Amino acid sequence: MGNLALAIGLFRSEATACDQVNGAGFVAKSISESITYYYVPPARAEERTPRAAKVCQTRTALCLTPGPSDSAMTSGAPPSADPSSSSSPLPSESPSRAPASTPGNPADSPPTARPLLLFFSWLGARRAAVGKYRDLYLDRGMDVLLVQSNVMHFLWPRWGLDYGLQVLEVLERPRFSGRPVVIHAASIGGFTFTQTLTHAAAGRKEHAGLAQRVRGHIYDSLVVGTLEHMAIGLGKTLVPRLESLVKNAAMLYFWLFKTHTADFYNTSIQVFHDSPITAPALFFFCENDALCSPADMEHLIDHWRRRGVTVESRKWKESKHAAHMRCHPEEYLSTLEKYLNSLALSSLKAKISNVGGLHV
Numbered sequence: 001m002g003n004l005a006l007a008i009g010l011f012r013s014e015a016t017a018c019d020q021v022n023g024a025g026f027v028a029k030s031i032s033e034s035i036t037y038y039y040v041p042p043a044r045a046e047e048r049t050p051r052a053a054k055v056c057q058t059r060t061a062l063c064l065t066p067g068p069s070d071s072a073m074t075s076g077a078p079p080s081a082d083p084s085s086s087s088s089p090l091p092s093e094s095p096s097r098a099p100a101s102t103p104g105n106p107a108d109s110p111p112t113a114r115p116l117l118l119f120f121s122w123l124g125a126r127r128a129a130v131g132k133y134r135d136l137y138l139d140r141g142m143d144v145l146l147v148q149s150n151v152m153h154f155l156w157p158r159w160g161l162d163y164g165l166q167v168l169e170v171l172e173r174p175r176f177s178g179r180p181v182v183i184h185a186a187s188i189g190g191f192t193f194t195q196t197l198t199h200a201a202a203g204r205k206e207h208a209g210l211a212q213r214v215r216g217h218i219y220d221s222l223v224v225g226t227l228e229h230m231a232i233g234l235g236k237t238l239v240p241r242l243e244s245l246v247k248n249a250a251m252l253y254f255w256l257f258k259t260h261t262a263d264f265y266n267t268s269i270q271v272f273h274d275s276p277i278t279a280p281a282l283f284f285f286c287e288n289d290a291l292c293s294p295a296d297m298e299h300l301i302d303h304w305r306r307r308g309v310t311v312e313s314r315k316w317k318e319s320k321h322a323a324h325m326r327c328h329p330e331e332y333l334s335t336l337e338k339y340l341n342s343l344a345l346s347s348l349k350a351k352i353s354n355v356g357g358l359h360v
Helices: 002-011 042-048 052-064 127-138 151-155 157-171 189-200 209-213 227-238 240-256 262-273 294-306 329-342 346-353
Strands: 027-030 035-039 116-120 143-147 181-186 214-220 281-286 311-316
Touching: 035 127, 035 157, 116 127, 116 157, 116 189, 127 143, 127 181, 143 157, 143 189, 151 157, 151 189, 151 227, 157 189, 157 262, 181 189, 189 209, 189 262, 209 214, 214 329, 227 240, 227 262, 262 294, 281 294, 281 329, 294 311, 311 329
Parallel strands: 116 143, 116 181, 181 214, 214 281, 281 311
Antiparallel strands: 027 035, 035 143
């Protein structure tokens, strides 16, 4: 496993380069190698109030983005490329964004009452692409905790469970504990979140509070279906030019190490199906996604509805895995806007209702 870990390390998500970065109206703090905390200092919160022009710029950038590099899923682009990458400046990187306060200034202190958005990114997500999602939530008065996924957390689920426990322990730190939480998980990020959820659902008192803190959960391009769907995902993501070879190797690997892989996956699937979180949910998916069975996805949604969970969904006949916001910006953003407005986050509603051009 050591050599495999070394090889797969090439496909890790981009790590945060420094502990604290000021310069775009927000502060970024590295919690660990793969967990980053973003927040807007109170003194700068008003400067990030969304304006119609800014939303239009964001939409223009999304609409004009060239073909998906994450569509390593369909194109043969480098596996570390992401679905939402764009050569144009991100909203957070544009000159119109005022720099945050100087480090050490009390105005830089992180808030402790704002809702916390947990973003579980897709495999190989680059900071620039994730920035589009981060800014959507920062501009709505939320702090963002970015949780990046590593393929080894999936290939050797015991490591994924260890990572899930690390995420849970971060959420229990004084800075984050007690805050209302919204989950946004994309692609393999859904698996990473489930590994975190496994600990919360295990019945241990110290971890049981997460389910009650979650006000909403959003799932974008979940990998849903059989082991073959998972193997296809690895082939399309890691080495697209050798997709068939990687898929067959993955299926053999799952068979050889069944008790360490497939059995864990089945347990995780059951945890997700019977999730202790009962807050309203939102699913984004499409019919032509090779990594997701639409029938299995709709069965999951129906199962949750029968359990009494309010579930909204947006399905496209054609789209791209983990790139729905780039492919269908108007529908994606309006659906997300309507959903967020419905959540029990009173401090968030005022900001959202004033987002220019996104009224629903």
